[in-house]
Amino acid sequence: MNPSTAVTWDEFxxxxxxxxxxxxxxxxxxxxxxxxxxxxxxxxMGVSTMLVLIASCGLVSMMRKITPxxxxxxxxIVIIATFVTVVDYAIQAISLTLxxxxxxFIQLIVVNCIILGRAEAHAAKNPPLPAMINAAGMxxxxxxxxxxxxxxxxxxxxxxxxxxxxxxVGFQPWVIMVLPPGGFFVLGAWLLFFSWLERRKLxxxxxxxxxxxxxx
Amino acid sequence: xxxxxxxxxxxxxxxxxFVLAMFLGLCPFLGVSGRLDTAFPMxxxxxxxxxxxxxxxxxxxLLLSAFHLExxxxxxxIVIIASAVQLVxxxxxxxxxxxxxxxxIYLPLITTNCAVLGVALFQTARExxxxxxxxxxxxxxxxxxxxxxxxxxxxERLTLSNVPDLAQGTALSLMLAGILSLSFMGFAGLGG
Numbered sequence: 403m404n405p406s407t408a409v410t411w412d413e414f415x416x417x418x419x420x421x422x423x424x425x426x427x428x429x430x431x432x433x434x435x436x437x438x439x440x441x442x443x444x445x446x447m448g449v450s451t452m453l454v455l456i457a458s459c460g461l462v463s464m465m466r467k468i469t470p471x472x473x474x475x476x477x478x479i480v481i482i483a484t485f486v487t488v489v490d491y492a493i494q495a496i497s498l499t500l501x502x503x504x505x506x507f508i509q510l511i512v513v514n515c516i517i518l519g520r521a522e523a524h525a526a527k528n529p530p531l532p533a534m535i536n537a538a539g540m541x542x543x544x545x546x547x548x549x550x551x552x553x554x555x556x557x558x559x560x561x562x563x564x565x566x567x568x569x570x571v572g573f574q575p576w577v578i579m580v581l582p583p584g585g586f587f588v589l590g591a592w593l594l595f596f597s598w599l600e601r602r603k604l605x606x607x608x609x610x611x612x613x614x615x616x617x618x
Numbered sequence: 619x620x621x622x623x624x625x626x627x628x629x630x631x632x633x634x635x636f637v638l639a640m641f642l643g644l645c646p647f648l649g650v651s652g653r654l655d656t657a658f659p660m661x662x663x664x665x666x667x668x669x670x671x672x673x674x675x676x677x678x679x680l681l682l683s684a685f686h687l688e689x690x691x692x693x694x695x696i697v698i699i700a701s702a703v704q705l706v707x708x709x710x711x712x713x714x715x716x717x718x719x720x721x722x723i724y725l726p727l728i729t730t731n732c733a734v735l736g737v738a739l740f741q742t743a744r745e746x747x748x749x750x751x752x753x754x755x756x757x758x759x760x761x762x763x764x765x766x767x768x769x770x771x772x773x774e775r776l777t778l779s780n781v782p783d784l785a786q787g788t789a790l791s792l793m794l795a796g797i798l799s800l801s802f803m804g805f806a807g808l809g810g
Contacts, residue, residue: 428788431648432732436641476700479729483693491689506739509692513730515645582639583803586796593789601784 410535417539423516424547424589425596430516433507434548435585441564443503444552445545450493450508452541454485455517459525459537461485466526478521479512486511516544554588555579623753626746630757632805636733637765638798643733646724647766648791656720657770658763663706663721665759667728668737670702671695672755675738676748695738696729703729733762768798 423429430451437447458481462469469477490508494501501508511517520540525533556562559579561569578584621629636642643664650660675695682691707725710718718725728734737758741751772794781790 428648429645431644432641435644475726475729476697479696479700480693483696487689487692490692506736506743509739510642510732510735512692512696513732513735515727515730518730578800581803582641583796583799585641586792586799590789590792590796593792594785597784597787597789 410532413532413536414539414542417536417541417543418546419543421540422543422547423540424544424550425592427516428593429519430514430544431589433510433514434551435582435589437504437507438548438551438555438585438588439559439580440556440562441549441552442500444548446493446500447504447507448541448545448548450489451511451514451516451544452538454482454489454511455520455537455541455544456534457485458482458517459520460530460534462521462525463528463530463533469526474526475518475522478518482517482521483512516540550592551585551588554592555584559584621750623749626750627753627757628808630754631761631764632802633808635761635765635802635805636736636758637762638795638802640736642736643731643762645727646731647762647769647795648788650721650724651766651769651773651791654767654770654774656717657766659717660721660724661759661763661766663710663725664728664731664733664762665756667699667702667706667731668734668755668759668762669752670705671699671734672737672741672751674698674702675741676751679742691742692739695735699734699738700729733758765798769794772798 417423421427424434433447433451438444458478461481462478465477465481486509489511493504493508520537524536528536553563557568558576559581561567561573561575579588630636634640637644637647646660646664651657675698678694678698679691682688682694703726706728707718710721710725737755741754746754769791773791776790776794785793
């Protein structure tokens with residue numbers, strides 16, 4: 403593998419796993435919790451955010467040399483708002499039911515901290531291609547986060563997955579999971595799970611280290 | 619749609635609380651709610667920006683509708699909000715530098731607070747008139763402040779109690795928010 407592809411692959415995976423926007427950086431919480439009542443909503447929200455993220459990071463990166471430092475945030479926001487308007491109208495044209503389900507949260511992609519954060523921290527300092535790859539990684543990571551929440555909430559709260567009923571008639575849906583408090587609880591539980599994994603990994607490594615020193 | 623101003627206010631304040639029921643403005647809610655003496659000013663500053671944004675958005679929407687330029691709505695709203703935040707920032711810096719430093723990065727971040735843009739977008743979508751828009755934004759702001767203050771008080775208490783290491787940090791705050799949100803669900807139907 404030549405070094406340049408290795409670098410871009412690493413750049414892509416950074417957003418997907420190591421710096422996952424939902425679970426590691428805890429950014430963009432509002433859409434994360436609001437739309438994840440079903441898997442379909444979560445998926446479409448993730449994909450729309452990813453499109454806006456890639457397009458605006460690309461443009462910000464192309465314009466990085468002609469953007470005055472003092473007004474850069476305003477420039478970024480106008481760029482992002484433009485692409486969000488495009489996505490907003492596109493979704494309206496593709497599926498009106500989906501548009502109604504996501505409601506104002508499509509337009510609220512503008513104020514998603516992930517996009518502004520990426521534009522400021524990465525796209526403004528890198529050439530277009532790496533910036534867009536990094537943005538794509540972040541977008542995929544965000545979508546994975548949304549799906550993780552959406553799956554748990556739909557299965558527990560409605561007993562369905564992608565709208566297909568999973569359990570028999572005896573299943574009593576856990577309604578609280580699709581209501582607002584459920585969003586907070588499920589995300590909290592996921593964070594607990596990841597910090598538990600991290601803790602276990604650390605402990606294993608320490609145990610191995612102790613073993614190695616004892617053997618030596 | 620004919621809701622009385624009082625209904626709108628109660629709805630935005632309690633039953634459909636911006637933070638706990640509609641998930642708007644979670645970043646400052648989790649970020650600034652560590653201490654009570656920064657949480658309250660932050661709530662007031664946000665409420666003020668919301669009011670200004672709501673007034674401007676109302677006027678701007680009339681203007682854009684008159685020229686059939688609805689597709690520019692989102693872009694112009696966000697520019698107005700950014701200017702309003704800049705205004706609040708300058709005023710605070712001049713009259714209360716201490717508070718300005720305490721709020722730090724979260725002050726300019728009001729621009730990207732979904733609650734502020736949310737007010738502007740919802741009042742347009744629901745076709746509120748002038749009085750309704752103003753009550754909606756003040757109610758929403760008061761609700762945001764209420765949630766922030768409640769959360770900050772609980773978290774101040776929590777610093778003294780013994781919490782498992784694993785749950786320390788954001789996970790704990792989210793669980794707390796979930797419990798608060800659960801109790802706010804008791805207000806459902808209050809606004810009629």
